[in-house]
Structures are given as C-alpha cells and as structure tokens.
Amino acid sequence: xxxxxxxxxxxxxxxxxxxxxxxxxxxxxxxxxxxxxxxxxxxxxxxxxxxxxxxxxxxxxxxxxxxxxxxxxxxxxxxxxxxxxxxxxxxxxxxxxxxxxxxxxxxxxxxxxxxxxxxxxxxxxxxxxxxxxxxxxxxxxxxxxxxxxxxxxxxxxxxxxxxxxxxxxxxxxxxxxxxxxxxxxxxxxxxxxxxxxxxxxxxxxxxxxxxxxxxxxxxxxxxxxxxxxxxxxxxxxxxxxxxxxxxxxxxxxxxxx
Numbered sequence: 042x043x044x045x046x047x048x049x050x051x052x053x054x055x056x057x058x059x060x061x062x063x064x065x066x067x068x069x070x071x072x073x074x075x076x077x078x079x080x081x082x083x084x085x086x087x088x089x090x091x092x093x094x095x096x097x098x099x100x101x102x103x104x105x106x107x108x109x110x111x112x113x114x115x116x117x118x119x120x121x122x123x124x125x126x127x128x129x130x131x132x133x134x135x136x137x138x139x140x141x142x143x144x145x146x147x148x149x150x151x152x153x154x155x156x157x158x159x160x161x162x163x164x165x166x167x168x169x170x171x172x173x174x175x176x177x178x179x180x181x182x183x184x185x186x187x188x189x190x191x192x193x194x195x196x197x198x199x200x201x202x203x204x205x206x207x208x209x210x211x212x213x214x215x216x217x218x219x220x221x222x223x224x225x226x227x228x229x230x231x232x233x234x235x236x237x238x239x240x241x242x243x244x245x246x247x248x249x250x251x252x253x254x255x256x257x258x259x260x261x262x263x264x265x266x267x268x269x270x271x272x273x274x275x276x277x278x279x280x281x282x283x284x285x286x287x288x289x290x291x292x293x294x295x296x297x298x
Contacts, residue, residue, distance in 0.1 A: 050142020113195035218250030
C-alpha cells in the first residue's frame, strides 16, 4: 500500500469536491443560517449571545455532516457511473488504496468546509460582541473528529449500494449515533434483563456521536476536561478504522461492470 498513491487520490478528490455545485449550495445556506442566528438572538435580552452561539454551532454541525454525507456518497458513485474508475484501477493502484484516498480527500474537504464556516461564525460572533474563549475551539475540534466517523460511514455504505440508500443509511446512522446514550440509559432503567442486553449491544454497535457534542460547555464558557477532548479522538480512530475495513472488504469484491 503506497501513501503516495493514496495522497494522489485524496488530492484529486478534493479538487473534484471543490468543483461540486452541491458544496457551494450547502455553504451558501450555512452562511445565511449563521447570519440568521444574529436575528434569532434578539428574541432574548439576557441570553442573546448564547442563543446565537448555540444556534450557530447547530448550523455548523448539521451542514458539515450534510456535506460529509451527500458529497461523500456522490463522489464515489460518480467515479463508477462515469466509468473513470476503470482508468484509475488500470494503473498500479489497488481498490483499497483508491477507497482510502477517497476517504482522506473527503475528510479534508469536510474540514475545509468546517474551517470556512467556523471563520465566518467567529467573525459574526465578534461583530455581535459575543465572548470568545477556548470552549468554541474545542467544540469545533470535536465536530471535525466526528466528521471522520460520518465520512467513514458514507464510504462504507456507498461501497456496496446506491447513492439514495447510502444517504439514507448514513443519515440514519448519524441520527442514531446522537441517540445511543439516551437509548442506553433508558434500557438500563428497564426491569427486563433482555431489554438491558439489547441496549448494551446497541450502544456497542452504533457510534456514540454525543461524545463530540460539547456545545453546552462551549457556549456557557465551562471548562472542558482534556479527557473529553482526546478520548473521543481514539474512539473515532478505532470506529472509523472498523468501518473502513468493512468498506475495503466489500469494495474489493464489488462487481464494477
């Protein structure tokens, strides 16, 4: 496996994603929503800046995930649909290298999108007089880490199914990932041991994406322990690796004709 070949695929993926019209559509809507957060903040005379920041973080998280899902599944499918994948795989590059290169390029694309939205949000916050401290930076970092799992899930589902189903499965996994903690706690409160076992297995199988949501602490200026910043990184690395292993195994056996 050659890092150079993977980096080349990643670079081409970024170039292709930047030319994708959907990326700019999502970016424009995101920017409009961020500016709309200033208007929404006027609904409260006391908590205006916190409402603005809370809404802004929600916009950044949602639209960054949307970028990861919809652009991710389309870029992999377009290579197969346009049959350009045959030209790529005819060169000395394996399917696994191609898939990992696509994954790396998509992750970097979502990070570029996230950085742009974060810069705009920071500017809006400064203009609105909202306090700027280390909390929002940590929250944005965890969103970036969360996106590595979302892109890995999009890569997995798009490696063996249609774009529509891949979008549906990835979106479902994203929503379920933000509910796993609640489902786990609800199952632990049940009297039936079978329900508790099911709750444990659901929590083990589905990703716990609430680990990457520290918006409350960031908005209220609360201290975020270092373990809550770095432990999710290790979790994302392991979970993403498992998803990519499954994606590589499925894509290696996929009939591209």
